[in-house]
Amino acid sequence: MKLQVSKFEEIYNANYSVVFRICQGYTNGDEALSKDLAQEVFIKVWENLASFRNESSISTWIYRITVNCCLLELRNKKSVAIEPHLSHLEHTETNFTDHREVQLKQMHQCISKLKTENKSIILLELEGLPQKEIADIMGLSHETIRVRIHRIKNELIKCVKL
Amino acid sequence: MKTFDDLKSQWQEQALPETPKDGSKLVLKKIDFLQSKHRITNRVLLTTVLVLIGFFFYINAYKYMVVTVGLLLMIGTLLIRVSIEYFSIRNLKKLNVTKDAIAFKADMIAYYKARLKTHYIATPIIIFFYAVGFYLLLPSFKQSLSKGFYTYVWVSAIVLLFIIGFFIGREIKKELGILKKIT
Numbered sequence: 001m002k003l004q005v006s007k008f009e010e011i012y013n014a015n016y017s018v019v020f021r022i023c024q025g026y027t028n029g030d031e032a033l034s035k036d037l038a039q040e041v042f043i044k045v046w047e048n049l050a051s052f053r054n055e056s057s058i059s060t061w062i063y064r065i066t067v068n069c070c071l072l073e074l075r076n077k078k079s080v081a082i083e084p085h086l087s088h089l090e091h092t093e094t095n096f097t098d099h100r101e102v103q104l105k106q107m108h109q110c111i112s113k114l115k116t117e118n119k120s121i122i123l124l125e126l127e128g129l130p131q132k133e134i135a136d137i138m139g140l141s142h143e144t145i146r147v148r149i150h151r152i153k154n155e156l157i158k159c160v161k162l
Numbered sequence: 163m164k165t166f167d168d169l170k171s172q173w174q175e176q177a178l179p180e181t182p183k184d185g186s187k188l189v190l191k192k193i194d195f196l197q198s199k200h201r202i203t204n205r206v207l208l209t210t211v212l213v214l215i216g217f218f219f220y221i222n223a224y225k226y227m228v229v230t231v232g233l234l235l236m237i238g239t240l241l242i243r244v245s246i247e248y249f250s251i252r253n254l255k256k257l258n259v260t261k262d263a264i265a266f267k268a269d270m271i272a273y274y275k276a277r278l279k280t281h282y283i284a285t286p287i288i289i290f291f292y293a294v295g296f297y298l299l300l301p302s303f304k305q306s307l308s309k310g311f312y313t314y315v316w317v318s319a320i321v322l323l324f325i326i327g328f329f330i331g332r333e334i335k336k337e338l339g340i341l342k343k344i345t
Contacts, residue, residue, distance in 0.1 A: 005190070012186035017178040031179075042189045043196075044259045051260065061260065068259040068266045074340050075254075103172060116344055120263055126173040139262025153166040160169065 008046055015062050016042075018127055022063065025123040026070040029108040041069045056136055063129070064137045067120045074116070103160070110159035114152065121145065122152045207248065211241065229302050235295025239288045246280055267344055274341045281334045289326070 016038065023037040024030070044065050052061055111119055117138070124134045135145040182188065214237050223229050257269050296319055304312050 005186075008190075009186040012189065013181050016181040016185060020179045021176070039189060039192060042186070043193055046189060046193060048260050064262060065259045067263050068257075068261070071263070071267065071270060071344065072254075072257065072259070074343055075336075100172070104176060107169060107173065117263070117267070126170055128170070128174060137263060139264035156169065157164065157166055160164070 004049065008049060011045065011049075011058060011062070012042055015059060018059075019062065019066050022066050022123050022127065023070060025108070025111050025119065025126075026073070028112050029105060037070060037073055040073065041066045044069055057133075060133050060136055063124060063127075063133075067124070067137060070120070071116060106160050107156075110156055113159065114155070118148065118152050118155075121148055122156060125149050125152075207244065214241075226302070228298050232295045232298030232302075235291050235298070239292040239295065243285070243288050246284060250277060250280065270344055271341065274337055274344075277337050278334070278341070281330060281337070285330060289323070293323070 019041050020034055020038045023034040023041070027033040027037065041062070045062055048065070052058065056064075111122060114122065121134060121138060124137060125131075129137075131145050131149065132142055134149075135142045138145065140148075218224070218233060218237070223233050254273060257266065257273065259266065261269070300316065303315055307315065
């Protein structure tokens with residue numbers, strides 16, 4: 001048990017940041033909701049840790065749980081309106097940091113418009129995961145993922161105000 | 163014009179959120195809390211059943227056929243509905259999140275389709291038999307309650323029916339929305 005706890009602690013510390021950022025992609029960047037969602041993910045990680053069979057890397061396995069938990073949380077998710085915040089930032093934009101924040105918010109807004117499956121794919125792509133790993137997480141062929149990513153990229157570029 | 167690589171680097175340049183200190187311990191604490199909450203829920207449900215059965219015998223309801231049938235219908239349908247909800251929540255929690263996303267999505271769709279069947283078929287039947295049970299009890303209520311209280315009982319029952327209908331409608335709308343999002 002003690003060994004499992006320390007293994008879990010290690011997994012948590014190594015993966016929390018990326019899990020949190022993927023969750024942010026599902027919550028329009030809302031920090032509080034993303035924290036709750038990340039906690040749900042790690043609860044599931046703990047509950048299923050004994051069944052992990054090293055068939056994939058532990059991070060792939062955790063991202064798979066993350067994507068599924070985010071889908072599951074559609075049930076409880078309160079919609080987070082991003083537009084008022086975005087418009088506030090646009091009007092008060094004064095420096096480089098604010099400008100980057102506006103663009104990030106725009107990205108979140110555009111990602112939120114994607115279908116849930118495409119949202120998962122692009123969030124994993126944005127995190128820099130290899131397409132083969134994304135295919136493994138999604139349960140789709142490498143070729144399908146390649147085509148999909150190409151399509152979603154175009155959709156996203158069109159959506160983000162440049 | 164920006165390229166996707168620009169967006170990607172912008173995304174990756176975001177400051178990474180700090181990993182909460184003792185975050186893993188907090189997760190384990192939350193799991194303990196959820197498990198004890200689950201045990202409490204089970205005890206509350208069991209106590210409710212026992213209280214209802216006790217009440218049934220306490221008022222000697224079994225001596226009067228119509229009252230017995232009425233009470234059994236009301237208590238029985240209520241218990242069935244609570245059980246359906248309890249097992250439904252349990253099934254949702256049991257969905258295997260370690261599957262790949264497409265297989266998991268299929269499980270979620272199957273789950274929500276089953277939920278809609280509950281809403282469209284089981285719930286109306288349950289409400290119908292609950293209402294029949296209540297209707298059967300009305301003559302005994304009329305006999306034993308004051309006129310004012312009797313009126314209050316049946317008026318509040320109708321109001322309650324509308325309130326329940328409203329909440330069921332809202333739940334169906336929400337779950338249809340989820341199904342639409344994932345299909």
